[in-house]
Amino acid sequence: MSRTTYSPPRHQRGIATLLIVLVLGLAVSVTVAATLYSLRGAQSQQLTTHSATAAQAAAWRGVEALRQYLVAVDSTVWPGWVGNDTKPVAGLAALGVSRAQLTSVQAVGSDHYRVSAQVTGQSGVGTALTTATVEVVYDVMPGNGLPGTPPVCHGMPNAPVVFNGDVRLDGAGTQVVDDKYDYENIVVSGKLTITAGGSGKVSGCAKGTVNVSGGDLADNGHLHSEDDLVIGGMNFPAGARLWAKNITFNGGSGGPVGRAWAGAYDTVVYADGVAVGEAKVGGTLIGDTVTGGTVTGGTPWTRGTVLPSGLAKVKVTFTEGKGSADEVAFLLNLPALDLRTALDAGTGELRGAAAVMEQLSGQAQPAFRNAVLTFRSAAIFGGAITQGSGATTHINDAWGWNLSFGSDGRSYDNVRAAGSLAIQYKGVKIGEFAGGGSIWAQSGSAAGTDFPAVRGRTAGNRYFGAGKQLMNTALQPAGFAVQDGQSSLSPGLPGLPYCDVRINYIDADAYRELSNYLFDSNNGRPQLTIRNVTRADGVVIGDAVGTVYPLLDPDPEQLKVLEDLFACGSWAGADKGCRAMSGNGKWNLQPQKTPAGVFWFDASLNVRAASAIVGSLIVRGDLALIDAGGSKLLEAPNFAGAGKVCGGRYIPTNLCASRSELVTWTDAEGKPHTGAPIGNAAVISTGGMDAQGWTSIRGSVVLGKRVTVSGSKVNIEGSLSVGNNEFSKIDIGASGLKVETPQDWKNLGQLPFCSKGVESTPSVQATASVQWSRYL
Structure with missing residues (x-):
């Protein structure tokens, strides 16, 4: 099956684009410059004719490298960047070029540009150093290709410990210590099972299910999962952070847990109004865009345009090719983007994502990188938080879709349930509650007794008793101060934590x-x-x-x-x-x-x-x-x-x-x-x-x-x-x-891994030729 790529309307070519590819493209790396350099045909003859010294030969190599870069011009690359036409261009040292400087860029007709530059080559060292400068004028017809990216032969690991597989930690002394660095301790590409004894301390994330039946979290540590997180037993330090698709507490003590977050909006991703992919996104739904809920009356909200938050990185998977070997996927680092200026709060339109976007797999999609993005929720992904009677820990911040508290005598400072909240026992205390659906006090009676202490608001109904009876306005139990029927109230969802387990193949x-x-x-x-x-x-x-x-x-x-x-x-x-x-x-x-x-x-x-x-x-x-x-x-x-x-x-x-x-x-x-x-x-x-x-x-x-x-x-x-x-x-x-x-x-921390890099992809329509040159 042929692949249909996303291609929005082509923008007008401009002088700034030429300057971008020249300046930034050449600065990419010495490796790319050396790779792109070739002397063929007329260029080879020109070099032979005009270079009498090694320095002159180096200058002409730089002239040819400049011409090769011009072939990769794309009018959608780095839009809006305004450069300086005298800014020096680095990255040609491997060719013996000490300086390459643009002097002017002029439009010639509707589709050509005249680009002038000065290139200096050098040879020798110390008192034997010689230089030669060539002034050159190119005629350029821009194409729609992309400049290459070089192989990089060094890099930091994604985490102190990276496991590509299903991991079981039984060691009582398993510890990862990186208190001075702000990134994951352990990242796991599969399932993570922790049964370590009391002296083991870990923290980190997994793409698969996390099951914990013993051990400790590191101080101020966290456990994140792109799937389910099940706690059978664990000693929580104060402030422990949990985040997953769904969270189940069958055990666990200590704490209080700093946060327990679960669930995301399952969205369709639009680029310039065209549906191109899917993503699990956290944030809130824009009220004017909501098309309905799961029950009569439109609550809780499930479908609408998401106003994304900056809590998590978001993986966008293009719909065509999903799950195949040639899947196209991008990673949006939303926490690194200033959403105050990039996000339209009224429409949910996101601009400037290219600055925090990284392609994870598949063929290049340059237009997508610079498109206006919107996220439209089609369903809810996960979001269940269940605290069983065996879990004896308090939670400062609980946030998800459907929450169920079955442990008595526990306290919660802040609870957000975009769907519903069920509380089994009267001893539960909630400082502040915001609900997008219903709340059910299972222990409450028609006499207004045995209710948990809750203060807050919810968009749906209030229920009480084992039979889930609808609570009327006349019943106002002491301590149960929850206002129901609050229109346009939805606390949203936290999103899904992205666990970065990219690895380097070892040869x-x-x-x-x-x-x-x-x-x-x-x-x-x-x-x-x-x-x-x-x-x-x-x-x-x-x-x-x-x-x-x-x-x-x-x-x-x-x-x-x-x-x-x-x-x-x-x-x-x-x-x-x-x-x-x-x-x-x-x-x-x-x-x-x-x-x-x-x-x-x-x-x-x-x-x-x-x-x-x-x-x-x-x-x-x-x-x-x-x-x-x-x-x-x-x-x-x-x-x-x-x-x-x-x-x-x-x-x-x-x-x-x-x-x-x-x-x-x-x-x-x-x-x-x-x-x-x-x-x-x-x-x-x-x-x-x-x-x-x-x-x-x-x-x-x-x-x-x-x-x-x-x-x-x-x-x-x-x-x-x-x-x-x-x-x-x-x-x-x-x-x-x-x-x-x-x-x-x-x-x-630097390791000697070499990435493959990406070859430049010049358009067949693009041309760049030397029109005039002289030595200075």
Whole structure:
């Protein structure tokens, strides 16, 4: 079936659009600039004819890169942005371009533009530095394509702990500590089951059902679910926050719970008046747009235009292709948008969403990003909050669709029920109630006794008694001060919490070139390739290409290096040390010592270390950290610090700027960082990890499959990501895990993942050619 994409009426092309693509498009990244650059046909001849020096050649490469970007002009990209026609354009350093500046943009006729620019190339350094500047004029006919986005080879994890799978936490000591950072502790792509004992403290979200039958929430913690949340037993700290599709309290004590929120409007999403998708949205319904309720009289409200709130991110799924492999979905980060200016309170129209919109999947929909959006409710999604008699906790803020309180003697400061509220016992106290439907005091009597203490208003009727009798105006029980029949009253719904469990697929081969010590085999014979390693006295034992050391039959000089690195000769037997580590398809690493650096293995790895390891272990397969007596510490290079990594006998030159300093780099936003991203990873494994008694891992752990803990609790300082390569069943046993984010998270949290990026999509109608040029 062919896909029909959303395409609103095309807007007038404008000068600002050209400027946008030139300025912002070129600033995207060095990678895109280098990728788009090509010299073909006339451009290649022009370069050959006019460049007599390396600097001139660099300038002409910049001229061609500019021309390539002009082909990707789209009149709907970044609308309303007003630039400065002399603003410098960055991102061409990889081509030897030091400066690219627009000097003018002029309309020529109805469909062409004359764009003038100056491009400066440079070559050499210091006193040998030369430059050349070319002034160029392009003739441009804009197209309707999109500029590309570059691959990014670094990024922060979505949470300290990311599980792609169904997770069961049985460990009494399972803890995640990140009090200094405002994001999830644990994010789970499947179901989450918590049965931990009293010492375990967790917080986080899941896309599947969350079932809790023991354990604690972290202080000021939360449990969110895009599905149901069922509490069988839990010790709530004061202020605990719960949010889900539906919430059921069968047990639980402590607290009071700060909030319990459930339910969203199931909406049709309109872009410029055209129905394009679906979304679960929180907010309130606009009274003038309501078309009816679930009962006679139009209450409670279910259908109408939603005035969205900024409480939750919203996933928009395009209707066509929903559930298919090519599903198109966007994520609207509404909490990041100023709804006071972006939202029309009378119509519900949302403008400027492109600033907080991210495409999650599917083909590009540029028109949707810049459309005026509205959300029309068609039904209610979830919203049930049920508190059984076994739950002995108070709730400060309860908000949902249908609420049922069956626990006696509990108090609620604020209760919002967009649908209905049922109260079973007279001992319940509600400070302030707002209802969009009915309220039912099940314990109340016709004599006006045994009613709960409630103050508030509701749009529907009041009922009492086990038989649900309609309460007339003459019956005014003491303490039950609820006004019924309040027109246009609906407290709305909180929406659905979005659990961001996006992960990066792990390909161990992507890190081969970053390794210092590469263990693989050649025709079945194990070998070690040493790369980018220099001895402290300046002797290079492995250059950038790499020096190969055979492990079965090294010559005397090679053996001397190997023994100095790993103390190979301290064992008897061919299967130990580093001479013959490959056996049964696995590597068995049993060093008395190890150099600092990045280690890469072409198969599964068993490690029995007699001393601490300072390094990153990159494994194509499973990793087993086996208790062998000695130290049980694995430190990623950046966590160990420059002294241990750069100040030793062997120096990994790709990680060190000097004997006392790690390398520095600057991200795409211009922010400086210390330590290469690969140096923040203690483990990257395409399979799973089995930690047998290893007590401390300083550095992030990224696993393609599962994690297993046995013996002592494993303490990870960094982040933990499990199931990156496949949805897994994850069971953390009684030993437990503790994951703690480090103080210098802005540097140490960066991980070496490369996104795929998006190629530019130039329109076939777009043209851009050089009309005139000269050297300045």
